[in-house]
Amino acid sequence: RGRGVRAGSAKSPRAASEPDAAAEGEDSDLAHGLLLIAGLCNAVGHVSTMWSTDVIPTALTHTVRGAETLFVAFLSVALSLLQLQGKHWAIVCMISLGLAAESVLDTLSGNTAAGDMVLGMGLAVAANCFLATRSVLAKVIGGFTGSTPQYLTLCRYGAVLLALPTLLSGAAPAHFVTRANLQATVCHVIYSQSSFYVLSRMDPVAHGVLKTCSRLSIIVATAIAFQYPMTALKALGLAASITGIFLYAVNKPMKASGAAEPHEKLRAVAGYAQLRAVAGVLVVFLVIGTLVEHPEKLRALAYLEGAAEGGLRGGGKGVVVPEIPGGGTPLVPGEGLLSPPSVALASAEVYGTYLAAIPSEQIIPEPIPEGHPLRWVAGKPPGAQPRLPCPYADGNGVIDLWYYKPPNPTYNVGDVLAEVILNRTLEYRFPNATEGCHVGVAVNHDWRNILSHQVYIIGSETHWMPRNGSVVWGQGSKKTYAELVNATAAAALAAEDPVVIFGTRGVHSATVTRVPCPGAEGGRALCVGSHPARYLGQPVIGDGALSMSLLFPELRVAAAERSGFTIAYHVRDHNKCYDFVRRVYNEWDAAQEIPQEDAATLAKCGVADAAHLHALSEKYGGLNILSMQVDGAEAAVEVVKAIAASRFVVGSSMHSVILADTYGVPSRPFLAPEAFNGQPELKYHDYYSAYSGEMRDIPGDVMRAEELGPGVTTDEPQIIAATITEKLMNGLGFLVQYLDGFISI
Incomplete structure (x- = not known):
């Protein structure tokens, strides 16, 4: 015992403090290394998210990103920050699946190539890994320093990397320094800084669960502001996520016990040199990825430079x-x-x-x-x-x-x-x-x-x-x-x-x-x-x-092969005029007396009676009544084909006349008094102002339009078509x- 006392007493206070100081220095180096990794993970995570949205639907990216809390949970358990039971895993999965259900239909509606799908989803998963690592490491760093780092501190280590796409673009700074970009930057920093303040006061899984509230609020707000439909599946997904958040709040997990502290685990397996090597790999990954993704894409083409x-x-x-x-x-x-x-x-x-x-x-x-x-x-x-x-x-x-x-x-x-x-x-x-x-x-x-x-x-x-x-x-x-x-x-x-x-x-x-x-x-x-x-x-x-007529020359029909008189109704005339005028022509006798109510409707459709329709049909070898309301692009091309094959076109739709003009078919618009479509006469005069001569008369009915003859009698539409296409x-x-x-x- 005497030797023990002497041994102890022989050690000076200064000598006793040297191992502690060395340990503190190692911890400080390790904390700085972890801070560097967390900052780079923050940068790489955000860039990976943006790259993902570049190749797959944004909805799919954010569906995958909704699972970030699961990654946080795995890391928290691995580093002994928390001890999660089966019910906690079930709750976290419920929240993630609820978010996925909300956007799964939007996700599946896209038309994305298989290779892009794999790449985009891989980047979204990578973003989850990087950002989850950032959040958990920020919490672990507190074990060395006594406080969770602030978000702006992390940004210090990734700001240059985040700016790489901008720096490589060759665009003027004024192109990026816009009011909208500045507003977005300020809002993002305020949100992230507040988020890390909350993280310093709770465990990372609870923080991840709480962050899902921001996505839920966005879903609800956009549904209200833009009147997006709230389907049963979306409502079910929202309900599941909200329920999961409530269940986690009342079933908080215990801090892991009986295991080494997270910072002690990291101290045992990593040193400052190893962390610098990891940081270097992340930097190289981001730089190479940026250069591969944006070589000439971020510059004007050679013929523009x-x-x-x-x-x-x-x-x-x-x-x-x-x-x-x-x-x-x-x-x-x-x-x-x-x-x-x-x-x-x-x-x-x-x-x-x-x-x-x-x-x-x-x-x-x-x-x-x-x-x-x-x-x-x-x-x-x-x-x-x-x-x-x-x-x-x-x-x-x-x-x-x-x-x-x-x-x-x-x-x-x-x-x-x-x-x-x-x-x-x-x-x-x-x-x-x-x-x-x-x-x-x-x-x-x-x-x-x-x-x-x-x-x-x-x-x-x-x-x-x-x-x-x-x-x-x-x-x-x-x-x-x-x-x-x-x-x-x-x-x-x-x-x-x-x-x-x-x-x-x-x-x-x-x-x-x-x-x-x-x-x-x-x-x-x-x-x-x-x-x-x-x-x-x-x-x-x-x-x-x-x-x-230049882009679809295959729709052109020779004048000798055209047939029929075409009446083309504006999309807003469809419900009142299209079926009704067709029925009048197909079912009513030319001499039949028209009820007063039907006569008023016919007048708003630019038609006097059935006799006029039959007269036009006899003169032009048939009558074709078209509606400009279609169910898609292919049906629109079929309407163009019908117009190009006509002998004469009159329309309450301005574009029926324009299409006839460009394919060389005689045409004239009409705008009935108190017409259902409510189109201003100015737009028709605007179209005709491209041609020589005085402003054209815009008659009020079909018969008068046919009597006045074509609005354009020259080849000017084809000349102008060539000019604007060029x-x-x-x-x-x-x-x-x-x-x-x-x-x-």
Whole structure:
């Protein structure tokens, strides 16, 4: 015992503290290493999630991501943070399956290739692993330091890696530093910082369970705000998740006992050197993944960047603006309100008086100049035209398209043709899928959830639909220029990506895309509503549907082979006119007296009586009554085929007339008094303003339309079709790159 005392007494206090100090130093190094790993896992987890949504439906990614709590539970048990019983595992599984049930139908509705499905789901599972590791390690670090690290501390270790895609894109910083991005960043940091504050006060599994409440609240909020249907399966999934959260709250697990503390386990198997090696692997994974995923995809194509092969033009300033036909003084709003332009004016007068000249700094030069081997040339068959390089390095991409859809399972031919036309232009202009290039089209119909960076091809929504970063080609407007100027004067200029104008339906629609911007000095800068505008060369005039005759030449019918008189009803006339007029023609005798109530309905449908219908049938060798309401794109093409085979077309649908014009079929619109469709006369005049001559008369009934004869008697529709198609085809590479955010202007 004496030797023991002497041995103990011989050890100085300073000597006794040296092992403790060494242990503390090791713990400090280990804590810093774990913090580095947690920060990198945070970065890699978020990037993996984004990559996953790039190749599979977002709903599927978040269905898989809903299982993150399961990964947290496994890690918590492995590191002896918690001791979970069977009931706890059952509760966590119930919550995850409830979230999966909520979105499983959305998940299965996609059309994703098998390889993309495996890759996307693998990335989503990887995101679960990385983010679960981040949360559990953050809790373990508290065992070394005494407190759970804050979220901003983790971001310090992954910020540069998260910025890699942006840094490699070559885009100007202003393209990314937008109000929306800043708002999203602030909200994300506040949410994550608050989440880690909660994590410091509970176990990681309870924290994961609580986080599912955010997804549940999003599901309910979007269902209310956007009126998404709440199916029985979704309701069952929500109920299961909410029940699971409640059950976990009343059955909290015990902290693991009888095992080493988590930080002691890690100290036994890992050191600072090993953790640095793991960090290096994560960094290499993220850098290589970023470079493989985004090589040229994040840059403009060579023919848009300028120098390569043939001196292709790029840039966007100092371009000389061509003279506006018709002369006149550009319209600049004064202090008072403007009066709407009269639709009785000749098109040349409207063009000269109301179409302001475009400031040169708002012109984007044509990306493919005349004479270049990649240029689409009007007059050559589509199959003989050159193809552009695939705009995506990995051969796969999607363009967002918006067009109007009625609030029922049907479509309007004049709108759904936007999808038909865009798919055909992509098919002609880019290599096909067998050559390793697939450019798909994602359609958005929801006017309550209008997205940015979409293309607008056909419709009458240019006055208010396009959002930042979008492209307009061939669309029109139903609002007057004065209404737009007056509305814009009271708005604030949107400091976002400009709306790019390729062309519009008519002269009036062109004025709608050239409204003086709010607060613009001297009224010179031009906007689309409150959104800044840019113009690809000199914008063309002509409705997008005119391109059908060039893109679908197989539907053309020789004049000698056409037969029948066609009455085409607007989609809003379908319920009242289509079946009723057909019944009158097929079942009523020409001399039959019409009841007063039926006569009033016939008048709103533009028909006087059955005798007139039979007379038209006898004169033209048959009568064809069409509805522009269809159940999809294929049915819309069948309607186009029927119009192209007619001898004469009259329509309350403007696009029935446009389609007839482009296929060389005589046509004239009619707009019955108190018509069911409620379409403004302005849109018809807007369409005809693309042609020479005075404004056309828009009669009130079918017989008068036939008596007046065709609205266009020249080959101007075919000439304009070639012009607008050439504009779209030569700007298609720019369009794809701009919509995807790879070009900043």
